[in-house]
Amino acid sequence: MNRCGHWQLVMMLTLLIAVPARADKRGQEIIEKLDRLQTAAADQYFVFDMTTYQEGKSPTTMTLEVYIKGTRLRRVKFLAPGDLKGTRMLVRALDQMYIYLPAYRRVRRIASHVRDQGFMGSAYSYDEMAIVTYADVFDCDLAAESDSHYQLKCRRRPGQSFHYEVMEMDIRKDNHHPDQLRFFNAKGQKLKTDYRNDYHCRDDGRTCTPYTMKLVDHSRGDLYTVMKLKDWKVNTGIKDSFFTVRALQRDR
Amino acid sequence: MMKAFSRWLTRRHNAWLVISVVVLVAGWSVLRATQVENDDDILAFLPQDNPDVETFRQVNRLFGSLDLALVGIESDDVYRPDFLRRLQEATRELKETRGINHVLTMSNVVDFAPDPRGGVVTTPLVYRIPANRREVAELRARVQSKEHVLGRLVSRDGRAVLLYCFLAYGSDPLTMAGRIRKVVREHFPGERKYWGGGPFVSTYIYESTRSDIHRLTPWAVAVVVLILLLAFRDIIGVGLVLLSTGVGILFSLAVMSVLGVRFNIVLGSMPVILFAVGSAYGIHILARYYALARRLPGPQAVRRTVTEAAPVVIAAGLTTAVGLLSFLAMDIAPLRSFGLFTSVGILATLLLAVTFIPAVLYVARLRRDQGGIGVLRAACRRLALTSRRHRAAWAAALALLALAGAAFTGRVRTSMDTTSFYSAGSPPARAEQFMRRHFGGSLFVQVYLQADLGQPAMLRLVQRLADRVSLLEQVSDVMQVSEAIAQANEAFVGQRRIPDTPQQVALLHSLLASDPAVEQLITRDRRRALLHFKLRPAAAEQVEQVLEKIEKLTREQVPAAVKLVTRSQAGEAGRRLWREQLRLRLSALAARRGLAPQAVAASLPALEEKIPPDRDEIERRLAHWLASAECAVDLGSLDRRLPATLARILASAGPPAGEDELRDLLRRQLGERADEELVEDLLLSLQQPLEQFWQEAQAGARARAFLARSGWQVAGPARARLERDISMALLENESPTLALPTAAGEAGAMPVVARVTGLPVMHRGLSASATSNQLRSLVFALVFVLLVMAWYFRSWRVGLLVSSPTMFTLLVIYGGMGLLGVRLDIGTAMLASLVLGAGVDYAVHLASAWQARPGQGLDDAAARAAAETGPAIWINAVCVAVGFLILTLGESRPLKNVGGLTAAAMLVAAAATFLLLPLLARRESYRNPEPEEDEPLPAGEANTAAGPARR
Known part of the structure; x- marks a missing residue:
C-alpha cells in the first residue's frame, strides 16, 4: 500500500471510530470558521488543469486561469484546449456572467438561471463552481468528531436555491479545511463526492487550498473531474477594474 | 459393431458401469449447468460481416443511438401547472438516477431570450410553474414558438410530452428501463405512459421472450409428457425416457458452461425442442424392447433392441443433429450457439437412448404388456394404402400442392420491420x-x-x-x-x-x-x-421506398x-x-x-432587388446595445443621452466603413468626455455589433420583399x-x-464519406442476412442429411426418396408463409434446417420398416411399415407440434412465428411421409441388411425398429 493508501485507511478508521456528537451550535461555528478562512485572502490567483474522465470516452482536459476577489468577483481564462484558448469569462454575481469569445471578438452577457448543469461537461455544476461560503447556504450540525476531523451534516436553508438538499463535510482539525464533501438529494441518495487533498497554505497558514480536487458524479456513471492546481498566488493586489467588461474585452 | 456393443452392454457389471457413468455425468452436469450465465445483448443477434449492420453498429458505438430511452406521457393538457410540477420533479429525479447521464424534457430544456439589460438570459424552458391562466397561456405561446422543442419534446396539440433519458456508458439497459419506469410511474400514476427507444425495446424483446420461455416451457413439457403417457400408458418407461432427455439437456448446458458460452434467449427454446424431438429416440428404443421382451428373455431382448433399433434411431438422430449443426453456417453468433448446443443436446440424448436406457432395461428387467393403439395403427395403414391405391389422384394433388407452395414461396416477404420483433398491441x-x-x-x-x-x-x-x-x-x-x-x-x-x-x-x-x-x-x-x-x-414497404429516396438524395448531395x-x-x-x-x-x-415550398423559386428574384435597410431599426437596436451592460464602455455615465445620440449618428452614417473612420467618428462624438483609451475600448466593443446590425437590417429588408412576393399567408x-x-x-x-x-x-x-443507416437499414441488413442464412443453412443441412441417408441406406436414390417428404413439407410451409404474409426473419430463417433435420426422421423410420412379405407386393410393404411405425411417428409429430404450439401462446413475436410454423411443419412432414413414400416407393424393401439374430423373431416384428409398444 502506498503512502496515500495508508493515509486514506487511517482516515477511514478515524472516522469510523469517531464519537457521535449531538447537533448543536458547534456545527454552525465550525462552518462559519471555514468560511472565514476561505475568504481570508483579499484575492487569489490559480492556474489549474481540469480533466474529466468518463467511461467509454477519452478524458478531456482544460487549463484555466482564475482570479478571485472577495466572494463575488471572478475572472476565468481558458488556456487550453486550442479551440477554447483565449475564451474569457467574468462572473460578477451568481447569475451574471460575461463571456468573451475570441473567434467573434466580442463580449456576450449571459444571465443564466441554469445552475445544475455540468460546467463544460465536467462533474462540476455552476453551483459548485460558484459557491464560496457555506454558512449562508446550509445549517450545519456536528454529526461526529474524532481526533483529526469534524464531521458536519448540513441541510440547505429555506429559500436557498443550491441544488443539493443535504451536504456532509469532513473538516480536518489541523487546517480547518474539508477533505471530503458529500452531496445528497432529499431522498438521501448520494449524488456527488468532492475529495480535496494535498493542502498548501500561504499567508502564515491563514489561507490554504487543496492542490488536488476530485469530484465524482455518482448519478452519471461515476463520471469524475480532477482539478490539479499548477500555480497559486494570494493577495496579489488585483484591482476591482480588472473585473469589468472593458478589462475582459481587452484582456487587461 | 452394434452386436458387439449389445453383447458388451448385457453384462451386468458393464450395464452398471454405464448407469454409474451416466449418474456421475448427470451430477456434474447439474453442477455446471447452474453456472451458465445469461446473455441479454440484443445486438448480438445482428449478423456479422453485413455492411449495413456493421455501419449500424459503428454508428451506435460512436453516437450511442441505442442508449437513448424515450418516455411518452399523454395528458389532457401538459401545460397544466400540476402536470408541469410533476414533470419538473420527475426530470430532476431521473437526472439523479444512477446510470442516467442526462435527461432532456420540456421542463429543463434550456431556453434563451434577449435580456432587456443586454445579452441573453438562459433559463430552463419551464423555469417557474405558471400560477394563473395568463401565465399558462404565455408559457404555451413561448413553447409554440420553439421549433426545436415543438414536435420533439412536446406535441403540437399540447397533449403529450416526450422525455429523453441518455444512459451513461455501460449502463445495463434492463436495469435502467426498470429504474426509469419506477420514477415515471411514481410521478404520473394516472397518465398513459409509453416506453420507447433502444433500452425499452431491447428490454421488452428480451423480457417477453424470457418470460414466455419460463412460463410456457413447463406447460409444453407437461403436455409432451401427458401425450406420451396417454399414448404408452407406461409411467416408468416414459419416466426413463424423460430422465435421459433431461440429462441430455443438462449435459448440453454443462458443456456451454465449461466453454464459457452464455445462455441467450434463443437457447431458451432448447428444452422444448429437446423434449419434443429428443424424447422420440428413447421411445423408439423402449417400444422395441417391450415388443421383444414379450417373447424373449430380458438380456436377449435388450441385445436385439440395441442391434436392430439403435442404428435407425442413430440415423434419425444424426439427421436432426445435422439440421441443427447447419446453423453454424449462419452469420449470427447466438443462432450458431443455439444450433451447436442444441445439437450437442440431441447427440447426448441419442447416446443415452442407445446406452443408458438399454442398460437400465437390462438391470431392471422392465416388462410391460402392450396395449393397443389400434385405431391409430389402422388409420396409418389406411393412409399409406390410400396413397398406393389412388396413386394418380394423390400424385396430382400433391404435385399441385407442391407447385402452389413453390409459387407462393416466391411471395414470402423478406422485408423486415419492427413487427418482426413485437406484435401489435405490445x-x-x-x-x-x-x-x-x-x-x-x-x-x-x-x-x-x-x-x-x-x-x-x-x-x-x-x-x-x-x-x-x-x-x-x-x-x-x-x-x-x-x-x-x-x-x-x-x-x-x-x-x-x-x-x-x-x-x-x-x-x-x-x-x-x-x-x-x-x-x-x-x-x-x-x-x-x-x-x-x-x-x-x-410499414416495411413504405419505409423501404423512403429509404431508397434518402439514399438517392444522399448520393446526389454528398x-x-x-x-x-x-x-x-x-x-x-x-x-x-x-x-x-x-x-x-x-x-x-x-x-x-x-x-408551399414551390413558391420559393418564383420569389427568388425578389432577393436580387436593391432594398435599403431600415435605418430606424438599426438606430433602435444600436441605442439599446450602447446602453446595455454588454457595451464595454458605460456611456450613460458620461452623458445619459449619449447612447441614443451616438446610435442616431451611426445609423445615419451608413454601413460601417473602416476601423479608422469609425474611430474618428467616435472621437468626434465623444469629444473631451473620453480619453483615447475609452475610445479604443468602445471601438473594440462596438465594431462587431454595429456590423451585425447593418447586415441583419439588410437581410431583413430582402426577407420582407421575398415574403411579400411568396404569397404565403403567415401573420x-x-x-x-x-x-x-x-x-x-x-x-x-x-x-x-x-x-x-x-x-x-x-x-x-x-x-467525404456518407452512408445511410438506422433501424430501417439494419432491418434491410437483417432481411438480407435472414435470406442468406436460410439458404446457407438449408444447403448445408440438405447436403449432410442426404449424405447421412445415403450412407444409412447405402443408396443415393433411397436417400433422396427418404428426404422427399421433408422437401415437400418445406414447399408447403414456405408457400403457406407466402400466402399468409408471414415474413422471413431471424426466427423463421431457422425453420428450414430444423424441419429438415427433425422431419426426415419419420421417413427414416417408415423406410426402415418397409418390407413386403414374399409375393405380397408394395401395398403389403406400405401397410406393414405404416402400421408398425405410424403410431410412433404421429405421436412424436403431435408431441413436437403441441410443444411448439404452446410457444405461440406467448407474447414474443419471433417465438410465435417459429412455434406456429414448426408445429405445422411437423404435422405436414408426418402426413407427407405416409403419402409420398408409398407413392414413390419402387422396392419391396428399403431396410438395411438383416442383422444376425440370436433367435428367430415372430413374423411381422423382424424388420421394424420403430414400432410403438404394443400392449
Whole structure:
C-alpha cells in the first residue's frame, strides 16, 4: 500500500471510530470558521488543469486561469484546449456572467438561471463552481468528531436555491479545511463526492487550498473531474477594474 | 459393431458401469449447468460481416443511438401547472438516477431570450410553474414558438410530452428501463405512459421472450409428457425416457458452461425442442424392447433392441443433429450457439437412448404388456394404402400442392420491420403509435458522414442534405449538427445560422461538445456526424421506398470529395450551388411551417432587388446595445443621452466603413468626455455589433420583399419568426466559402464519406442476412442429411426418396408463409434446417420398416411399415407440434412465428411421409441388411425398429 493508501485507511478508521456528537451550535461555528478562512485572502490567483474522465470516452482536459476577489468577483481564462484558448469569462454575481469569445471578438452577457448543469461537461455544476461560503447556504450540525476531523451534516436553508438538499463535510482539525464533501438529494441518495487533498497554505497558514480536487458524479456513471492546481498566488493586489467588461474585452 | 456393443452392454457389471457413468455425468452436469450465465445483448443477434449492420453498429458505438430511452406521457393538457410540477420533479429525479447521464424534457430544456439589460438570459424552458391562466397561456405561446422543442419534446396539440433519458456508458439497459419506469410511474400514476427507444425495446424483446420461455416451457413439457403417457400408458418407461432427455439437456448446458458460452434467449427454446424431438429416440428404443421382451428373455431382448433399433434411431438422430449443426453456417453468433448446443443436446440424448436406457432395461428387467393403439395403427395403414391405391389422384394433388407452395414461396416477404420483433398491441408497438400520433413518427433513418466538419462549408453541405431530405413528404423532422451549431451561434451572437469561420465553429462546438444531445449529432473530433430523419410511415414497404429516396438524395448531395473555394474561385458551378443551397434552405423553412415550398423559386428574384435597410431599426437596436451592460464602455455615465445620440449618428452614417473612420467618428462624438483609451475600448466593443446590425437590417429588408412576393399567408409573431429565419438563411448564404464537388485525387480535395443507416437499414441488413442464412443453412443441412441417408441406406436414390417428404413439407410451409404474409426473419430463417433435420426422421423410420412379405407386393410393404411405425411417428409429430404450439401462446413475436410454423411443419412432414413414400416407393424393401439374430423373431416384428409398444 502506498503512502496515500495508508493515509486514506487511517482516515477511514478515524472516522469510523469517531464519537457521535449531538447537533448543536458547534456545527454552525465550525462552518462559519471555514468560511472565514476561505475568504481570508483579499484575492487569489490559480492556474489549474481540469480533466474529466468518463467511461467509454477519452478524458478531456482544460487549463484555466482564475482570479478571485472577495466572494463575488471572478475572472476565468481558458488556456487550453486550442479551440477554447483565449475564451474569457467574468462572473460578477451568481447569475451574471460575461463571456468573451475570441473567434467573434466580442463580449456576450449571459444571465443564466441554469445552475445544475455540468460546467463544460465536467462533474462540476455552476453551483459548485460558484459557491464560496457555506454558512449562508446550509445549517450545519456536528454529526461526529474524532481526533483529526469534524464531521458536519448540513441541510440547505429555506429559500436557498443550491441544488443539493443535504451536504456532509469532513473538516480536518489541523487546517480547518474539508477533505471530503458529500452531496445528497432529499431522498438521501448520494449524488456527488468532492475529495480535496494535498493542502498548501500561504499567508502564515491563514489561507490554504487543496492542490488536488476530485469530484465524482455518482448519478452519471461515476463520471469524475480532477482539478490539479499548477500555480497559486494570494493577495496579489488585483484591482476591482480588472473585473469589468472593458478589462475582459481587452484582456487587461 | 452394434452386436458387439449389445453383447458388451448385457453384462451386468458393464450395464452398471454405464448407469454409474451416466449418474456421475448427470451430477456434474447439474453442477455446471447452474453456472451458465445469461446473455441479454440484443445486438448480438445482428449478423456479422453485413455492411449495413456493421455501419449500424459503428454508428451506435460512436453516437450511442441505442442508449437513448424515450418516455411518452399523454395528458389532457401538459401545460397544466400540476402536470408541469410533476414533470419538473420527475426530470430532476431521473437526472439523479444512477446510470442516467442526462435527461432532456420540456421542463429543463434550456431556453434563451434577449435580456432587456443586454445579452441573453438562459433559463430552463419551464423555469417557474405558471400560477394563473395568463401565465399558462404565455408559457404555451413561448413553447409554440420553439421549433426545436415543438414536435420533439412536446406535441403540437399540447397533449403529450416526450422525455429523453441518455444512459451513461455501460449502463445495463434492463436495469435502467426498470429504474426509469419506477420514477415515471411514481410521478404520473394516472397518465398513459409509453416506453420507447433502444433500452425499452431491447428490454421488452428480451423480457417477453424470457418470460414466455419460463412460463410456457413447463406447460409444453407437461403436455409432451401427458401425450406420451396417454399414448404408452407406461409411467416408468416414459419416466426413463424423460430422465435421459433431461440429462441430455443438462449435459448440453454443462458443456456451454465449461466453454464459457452464455445462455441467450434463443437457447431458451432448447428444452422444448429437446423434449419434443429428443424424447422420440428413447421411445423408439423402449417400444422395441417391450415388443421383444414379450417373447424373449430380458438380456436377449435388450441385445436385439440395441442391434436392430439403435442404428435407425442413430440415423434419425444424426439427421436432426445435422439440421441443427447447419446453423453454424449462419452469420449470427447466438443462432450458431443455439444450433451447436442444441445439437450437442440431441447427440447426448441419442447416446443415452442407445446406452443408458438399454442398460437400465437390462438391470431392471422392465416388462410391460402392450396395449393397443389400434385405431391409430389402422388409420396409418389406411393412409399409406390410400396413397398406393389412388396413386394418380394423390400424385396430382400433391404435385399441385407442391407447385402452389413453390409459387407462393416466391411471395414470402423478406422485408423486415419492427413487427418482426413485437406484435401489435405490445408496449413497443403502442409507443410507436404514440410517437406517430403526437411526434410525427417513431422511425429514424440516419445519414452517417465522415468529413472535416469543423469547416463551415461542410456544415452547410450537411444543412443542404438535411434541407433536401426534409422536403420529402414522408420525412417529418430532421435533427443534425448544423442546426445545433446555428442555435449556439444564436445564443452567443444572436444569429441563428452557421458561423463563417472554422474558429467560430470550433469554439461553439467546444462549448456544446459535452451535451449528450449534441453527442448524438457529432463526435468530439468533428470528423463524424449523424443526421437523423424522422419518418412518418412505419410499414416495411413504405419505409423501404423512403429509404431508397434518402439514399438517392444522399448520393446526389454528398460528393465523394470536395474542395473549399472562396466566392472568387467558385465559378459558375459554385454560384449555381450557392443559389441551389439557398433555394433548398428557404424551401425547407417553408415546408416546416406547412407552406408551399414551390413558391420559393418564383420569389427568388425578389432577393436580387436593391432594398435599403431600415435605418430606424438599426438606430433602435444600436441605442439599446450602447446602453446595455454588454457595451464595454458605460456611456450613460458620461452623458445619459449619449447612447441614443451616438446610435442616431451611426445609423445615419451608413454601413460601417473602416476601423479608422469609425474611430474618428467616435472621437468626434465623444469629444473631451473620453480619453483615447475609452475610445479604443468602445471601438473594440462596438465594431462587431454595429456590423451585425447593418447586415441583419439588410437581410431583413430582402426577407420582407421575398415574403411579400411568396404569397404565403403567415401573420403575427409567426411571420416575424419566418422573416427572421429567412434573413438568417440569406446571411448564411453570404458565407465566404463553399464545398464544391471535385475529383478525389485533385489538389486540395477533401474526402467525404456518407452512408445511410438506422433501424430501417439494419432491418434491410437483417432481411438480407435472414435470406442468406436460410439458404446457407438449408444447403448445408440438405447436403449432410442426404449424405447421412445415403450412407444409412447405402443408396443415393433411397436417400433422396427418404428426404422427399421433408422437401415437400418445406414447399408447403414456405408457400403457406407466402400466402399468409408471414415474413422471413431471424426466427423463421431457422425453420428450414430444423424441419429438415427433425422431419426426415419419420421417413427414416417408415423406410426402415418397409418390407413386403414374399409375393405380397408394395401395398403389403406400405401397410406393414405404416402400421408398425405410424403410431410412433404421429405421436412424436403431435408431441413436437403441441410443444411448439404452446410457444405461440406467448407474447414474443419471433417465438410465435417459429412455434406456429414448426408445429405445422411437423404435422405436414408426418402426413407427407405416409403419402409420398408409398407413392414413390419402387422396392419391396428399403431396410438395411438383416442383422444376425440370436433367435428367430415372430413374423411381422423382424424388420421394424420403430414400432410403438404394443400392449
